[in-house]
Amino acid sequence: MVRTRLTAQERHAQLVAAAVTAFAQGGYAGTTTDQVARLAGVSQPYVIRIFGSKQELFLATVRHAGERVQQIWRDAAAVDPTLSGLGKAYKQLLAERDLLVVLLHGFAAAADPGLGDAVRQCYGEQFTLVRELTGASAEETRDFFANGMLITVLGAMRVLGPDAVPPQPWMADLLDTLPR
């Protein structure tokens, strides 16, 4: 028998996955709940009924992305608990570039009072976790996050990632220095 309906739990997860893709492209204000709904193959009002509001949908999406990043770091630290080890795990994160970019859009939208606290907490947890896992100094950790942020922004700019634009000369110089 063909499964037509999903449980609310399954649908919730599917919608968050669709929202990662949609919000990564347009950001919070630049993405409609209808775009997310169409990506998931459901109607727009149903998205609202599951999450209550667009803001809650976005928050669930940012939290999901943050938790996924943390999990990848935990897994990496189990093998090599150094900044270098976690840095290599970035390879995985670049493969799921939308995850990083949706986090960036969260950071950028943090001026919105309804989003700011949740977004800052998300980033704080990441920073704390990396220090716990690696025991690295604050300075080393800052450089780690700085380079991660650069990679993320270059991804959002379509300089890095699956659908990157044709490379310009200046990009080559920059990209050559990034960890492989």
Place this chain on the structure above:
Amino acid sequence: MVRTRLTAQERHAQLVAAAVTAFAQGGYAGTTTDQVARLAGVSQPYVIRIFGSKQELFLATVRHAGERVQQIWRDAAAVDPTLSGLGKAYKQLLAERDLLVVLLHGFAAAADPGLGDAVRQCYGEQFTLVRELTGASAEETRDFFANGMLITVLGAMRVLGPDAVPPQPWMADLLDTLPR
């Protein structure tokens, strides 16, 4: 005599200044042309007539911010043409935090076909200029931009800058390592 009217040139500059403030807070999609107009004390249709469209207004704003950053770096390099010298000029940039944040919103909105090319060109010019001014290696320049991007994002998140939120423990560790 009281000046009531401005020349188109003066008004143009005033509107770009207002747009820096407005777009820094809400980003491209999250800011209305009416918000910019009210900030400048003119009517919304007049903003559209001067710039043609919201997109052109945003592009003019991003270009202005990019040029201002470049000018600050040129001035700094005239005194101390090293990455350290340009880094110190960041103090000035943090004082005009909206300038940095509006650039970030430009990078984040680069997935929009109408904005991407201009935004990438803006970033490429910055990268190239810094290398020309300092003669630094690609790797050193990458670290320079990575830390700059981190500072910018922390500004957008209201962790850094004039209207920063009350600091959390993790923020203190991070902020202590940033260049003074």
Place this chain on the structure above:
DNA sequence: GTCCTTAGTTATCAGTCGATAACAACTATG
């Protein structure tokens, strides 16, 4: 003073978007 260019306004619209309400259909259980 009159005229003409330029600065600026009000009125208005067509499209979009998040949200609500009412209804329909599937599925498990007894």
Place this chain on the structure above:
DNA sequence: CATAGTTGTTATCGACTGATAACTAAGGAC
């Protein structure tokens, strides 16, 4: 089969927003 709970839809609304059009008025040139 009946019925109750859950999954999903269509219809619709009110608010908002970018853009257009038509009008008004300042101020320099002659």
